Amino acid sequence: MSNPVFSRDPMFNGRGSSTAHATVDAATLDQMYGMPTATPRETGRMTYDDVIVRTAGLLAVIVVVGAATWLFAPGLAMIGLIGGFVLGLVNAFKKEPSPALIVAYAVFEGVFLGGISYFIETMTRPGSPAGSLALQAVMATVATFAVCLFLFRSGRVRVTPKFTRWLLVALAGYALFALTNFVLSFFIASEGFGPLRNGPVGIIVGLIAVGLASAALIVDFDAIKRGVEGGAPRKFAWSGAFGLTVTLVWLYIEFLRLIAMFTSNR
Numbered sequence: 001m002s003n004p005v006f007s008r009d010p011m012f013n014g015r016g017s018s019t020a021h022a023t024v025d026a027a028t029l030d031q032m033y034g035m036p037t038a039t040p041r042e043t044g045r046m047t048y049d050d051v052i053v054r055t056a057g058l059l060a061v062i063v064v065v066g067a068a069t070w071l072f073a074p075g076l077a078m079i080g081l082i083g084g085f086v087l088g089l090v091n092a093f094k095k096e097p098s099p100a101l102i103v104a105y106a107v108f109e110g111v112f113l114g115g116i117s118y119f120i121e122t123m124t125r126p127g128s129p130a131g132s133l134a135l136q137a138v139m140a141t142v143a144t145f146a147v148c149l150f151l152f153r154s155g156r157v158r159v160t161p162k163f164t165r166w167l168l169v170a171l172a173g174y175a176l177f178a179l180t181n182f183v184l185s186f187f188i189a190s191e192g193f194g195p196l197r198n199g200p201v202g203i204i205v206g207l208i209a210v211g212l213a214s215a216a217l218i219v220d221f222d223a224i225k226r227g228v229e230g231g232a233p234r235k236f237a238w239s240g241a242f243g244l245t246v247t248l249v250w251l252y253i254e255f256l257r258l259i260a261m262f263t264s265n266r
Helices: 026-034 047-072 074-093 101-125 132-154 161-184 199-229 234-265
Strands: none
Touching: 047 074, 047 101, 047 161, 047 234, 074 101, 074 132, 074 234, 101 132, 101 234, 132 199, 132 234, 161 199
16 A cells, blocks of 8 residues: 555555454344345445545535635645644544544645645746636646546556555655755755756656656555445545545645646746
8 A cells, every 4th residue: 555544554455354243043144134235324334425425525625725725825835734744644643533633634735735826826827817727736636536546447557566566665765855855945946846846857757746646546546445345434434535635635736836847947
């Protein structure tokens, strides 16, 4: 697994323990046989609809808070970044999902994305219609999500142990690169994306990052599939929604950077 939200949770990584079967007598078995089949919702199991509804809710929170931040307080972007980072770690390493903390994460991410989108757009497209850069990044994110879902559902891309290992190594390399770029930005002047992400090199790195985020999305889909098929409790739909949201936020940021780079290089 690439996403720590899923890789640490036995409900999503295929190592969850199955429910023990109690011994029942013949009469009870006959009565149970005559009852209608219980749906996953009736048995308290997680369904795909549960994950979809919660993911849509978190994304709606991010969009609403992001729009408000863009209009009224873009300067709060750094607070959103720090709050989102801290709550992201807390939620990723919690054994039991906390809906309140996950929604709070979405609020902070909305503040961060609204602020950073405002600053990147005003820096690269002064005088352009408000929100045009962010809208393009949103559309690119939605399109990529749809393509990744199609590739996964159709079986054209399969999550194998080799695929997962490759992605883990690639993500570790990208994380090291991003950390180095961040540290160097304090010592070397750059155009806003760090000294290692300027010009053609920055565009190439951005394309690689989009590819990694897309691969991570497919792994996330596989983890959620494992959770549903493994009978994970319904409360873990919040974990599934949180994991998807984390990856989608990363994908949006990478598209935002890429579009800004293409615009500034014209």
